[in-house]
Amino acid sequence: MTTRVLGIGATLIDELYFTTSVLVPHSSNPAQKTTHIGGVIHNIMYQLALLGVKPGLITAIGNDAEGQTIKAHFDQIQIDHAGVLQADASTGKYVSVLDEMGNLFVAVCEDNCGKHLTVAYVESLLNYMKTFDLLLIDTNLETEVIQWLIHFANTNQKLLIIEPVSVTKAKKLATLDLTGVYMITPNEEELEALGSDEDASQEEQIAALLRRGVSNLWLRQGAQGSTWITNTSRFSLRVPTINISDTTGAGDAALAGWVYGFMQGEDATTCLQLGHSLALHILQQKGAVDPSLDATTLQHLKKKYYHDE
Numbered sequence: 001m002t003t004r005v006l007g008i009g010a011t012l013i014d015e016l017y018f019t020t021s022v023l024v025p026h027s028s029n030p031a032q033k034t035t036h037i038g039g040v041i042h043n044i045m046y047q048l049a050l051l052g053v054k055p056g057l058i059t060a061i062g063n064d065a066e067g068q069t070i071k072a073h074f075d076q077i078q079i080d081h082a083g084v085l086q087a088d089a090s091t092g093k094y095v096s097v098l099d100e101m102g103n104l105f106v107a108v109c110e111d112n113c114g115k116h117l118t119v120a121y122v123e124s125l126l127n128y129m130k131t132f133d134l135l136l137i138d139t140n141l142e143t144e145v146i147q148w149l150i151h152f153a154n155t156n157q158k159l160l161i162i163e164p165v166s167v168t169k170a171k172k173l174a175t176l177d178l179t180g181v182y183m184i185t186p187n188e189e190e191l192e193a194l195g196s197d198e199d200a201s202q203e204e205q206i207a208a209l210l211r212r213g214v215s216n217l218w219l220r221q222g223a224q225g226s227t228w229i230t231n232t233s234r235f236s237l238r239v240p241t242i243n244i245s246d247t248t249g250a251g252d253a254a255l256a257g258w259v260y261g262f263m264q265g266e267d268a269t270t271c272l273q274l275g276h277s278l279a280l281h282i283l284q285q286k287g288a289v290d291p292s293l294d295a296t297t298l299q300h301l302k303k304k305y306y307h308d309e
Helices: 040-050 065-076 119-124 143-155 167-173 188-193 202-211 250-263 268-283 295-306
Strands: 005-008 012-019 031-038 056-058 093-098 104-110 134-138 159-163 216-220 226-229 234-237
Touching: 005 040, 031 040, 031 065, 040 056, 040 134, 040 159, 040 250, 119 143, 134 143, 134 250, 143 159, 143 167, 159 250, 167 188, 188 202, 188 216, 202 216, 216 250, 226 268, 234 268, 250 268, 250 295, 268 295
Parallel strands: 005 056, 005 134, 012 093, 134 159
Antiparallel strands: 012 031, 093 104, 216 226, 226 234
């Protein structure tokens, strides 16, 4: 299958603080810091580039030193960054604190560049976007931009995947017209935020999303694996138990693995296996992306975790 993939969303500087002992709330905690180029869409597109795909990217970075670092990074990796906007602002930053087990305790994000990805800006790239078959967006985008992109994909017969990012940002989708959206990828907490009825059961929330026009729902369930849901079918896929070093970017990696499988023409089960395998790999290292990754490594990981089942 020949498919061109375009990512639209945030690129940030990630600062991760790993506490070195049991984390004590409301107090100072010793920690070790790592810094990476991150952001949901950047992470996914970077993973895809490492897997041999040359995706496109529409994102906004600052005109500061960190923005220049990111621009040089884009020049080095196999990503078509014709749609990258360098705004007169400071580059966005994501700062997280992880407990001694590598699990996210709290995170904050400031992105003064994202607001420059306006409807007018993405509309100016209309002809560029039409050259892609699959659009993958995150909810770091402004609500009106997300709705415009949904409409664009629907009217131009493009597949559109939405990554909800977080509970707070997933709420942007609660009142939008989701007609024609190919897939949304929430975890169980984000699923609750995607609808307007907070008292609805999980099954009611799933049914509501499908009624609103979403074709496929990939529900992430942590250590229990995930479930693939459509109007006519449903199946779950387990994950093995592993020792976690860092949860940062695991969801991004899962989606990158899934997209890679989809581009290879794999069936739904195999795509989920590839997604899980890449996420499991990222969970066992510090940072959201492994620069040594390639397609052969991913296939070996799938064989390791799923024994070609």
